[in-house]
Amino acid sequence: MPPTDLPAVVERFLRYVRIDTEADRDSDTTPSTEKQKELSSLLARELGELGLSDAAMDDHGYVYASLPAMPEGSTAPALALVAHVDTSPDAPGGPVEPRIHADYDGSVIALEDGVTLDPARSPELLDHLGHDLITSDGTTLLGSDDKAGVAIIMQAVADLLAEPQRPRPLLKVCFTVDEEIGRGVDELDLEKLGVEVAYTIDGGGVGTFSYETFNAAEAVIRVQGVGVHPGYAKDVMANATTIVAEILAALPAGEAPETTAHREGYFCPHLVEGDVTQAEARILLRDFTADGLDRRKQLVEQLAAAAALKHPRARIQVEIEDNYRNMREYIETKDDRAISFAFSAAEELGIELREELVRGGTDGSRLSEMGLPTPNVFTGGHDFHSCFEWNTVQNLEAALAYVKALVEYWGRHGGEEA
Numbered sequence: 001m002p003p004t005d006l007p008a009v010v011e012r013f014l015r016y017v018r019i020d021t022e023a024d025r026d027s028d029t030t031p032s033t034e035k036q037k038e039l040s041s042l043l044a045r046e047l048g049e050l051g052l053s054d055a056a057m058d059d060h061g062y063v064y065a066s067l068p069a070m071p072e073g074s075t076a077p078a079l080a081l082v083a084h085v086d087t088s089p090d091a092p093g094g095p096v097e098p099r100i101h102a103d104y105d106g107s108v109i110a111l112e113d114g115v116t117l118d119p120a121r122s123p124e125l126l127d128h129l130g131h132d133l134i135t136s137d138g139t140t141l142l143g144s145d146d147k148a149g150v151a152i153i154m155q156a157v158a159d160l161l162a163e164p165q166r167p168r169p170l171l172k173v174c175f176t177v178d179e180e181i182g183r184g185v186d187e188l189d190l191e192k193l194g195v196e197v198a199y200t201i202d203g204g205g206v207g208t209f210s211y212e213t214f215n216a217a218e219a220v221i222r223v224q225g226v227g228v229h230p231g232y233a234k235d236v237m238a239n240a241t242t243i244v245a246e247i248l249a250a251l252p253a254g255e256a257p258e259t260t261a262h263r264e265g266y267f268c269p270h271l272v273e274g275d276v277t278q279a280e281a282r283i284l285l286r287d288f289t290a291d292g293l294d295r296r297k298q299l300v301e302q303l304a305a306a307a308a309l310k311h312p313r314a315r316i317q318v319e320i321e322d323n324y325r326n327m328r329e330y331i332e333t334k335d336d337r338a339i340s341f342a343f344s345a346a347e348e349l350g351i352e353l354r355e356e357l358v359r360g361g362t363d364g365s366r367l368s369e370m371g372l373p374t375p376n377v378f379t380g381g382h383d384f385h386s387c388f389e390w391n392t393v394q395n396l397e398a399a400l401a402y403v404k405a406l407v408e409y410w411g412r413h414g415g416e417e418a
């Protein structure tokens, strides 16, 4: 496929992925790597050229811009589209040399350095027969996560400007930095963003939509034992290490990260240290429901209490701290149209939207907790953070069409009584 025949969103995508924007966990500046600003400043400039007169990059590399509502005076709530410019440090970041493999036939694709795209490992490839696949040359990640989101938002803005008859709410564009190292919203200025609902365009396969994350807490069990010479310890010693091991062994084996999926929660002991006199275990507790998380907290307390009865010479303490909550609770309290409109817009467009649970936290969950309902929309990408990451020309077009339909749906219905 000659580059001149490529849809505009794909042309943008190929330009943006070539700019290396790898984030760095070991850096404590924002952005963590100066090179992220290269893409941010390009985006701010391009938004300005499109006619968004307030488009600008701030000192931290965040880009903000606004597109006025249509028709003028629309009462639909202001909406933000958010994507991150950085790429993951978990695979080589650049320079990226994208490749297009036209009319995919289901075979194994060989890239450089023995890297392959193999339906045996990535069965979703077989759902994309006839698509024009986009990959890196195999020596780096592709960076579809999240330059697909960036390209989709940029093209949506360009297209919406060209179609002023399409209703839309006041639309804000926001590009963030350092999402991949968990700092994507650290310097995000919510007041400056000034919207009531947002969507991150940072999801996976076509049709996937995420608005639920785990409820998360961490339990710390501290055991104070009694240490004496082991040869003369009968009826005297309380071995803190043994007691911690007993408590951990009593956790339900079927509720561990390695034995659960989908909507199932878990207990994950992730750190144990100690000796005879003192030992500590840290356990991650995860559950999609608030009740389920409470039940997990209670079980840890009960196991510790039972161990205290069995080992009266030891002192056992439990401390539990909440980390984050399922964003669905925040979204439903604040404005559940962030979810229902997303499904309605998909239905009108004739695509099936399906919920993809996030078995972790996201930038959207932090934003939702901060009061801005922010579900996550698909970009069409697969196998993130790897040298065999891929997307397709057709998926990018489908994601773009959906994002525009979603904006239009808010434009048409956002002003109605909630």
Ligand SMILES: [Zn+2]
Residues within 6 Å of the ligand: 084, 145, 146, 179, 202
């Ligand atoms: Zn991402």
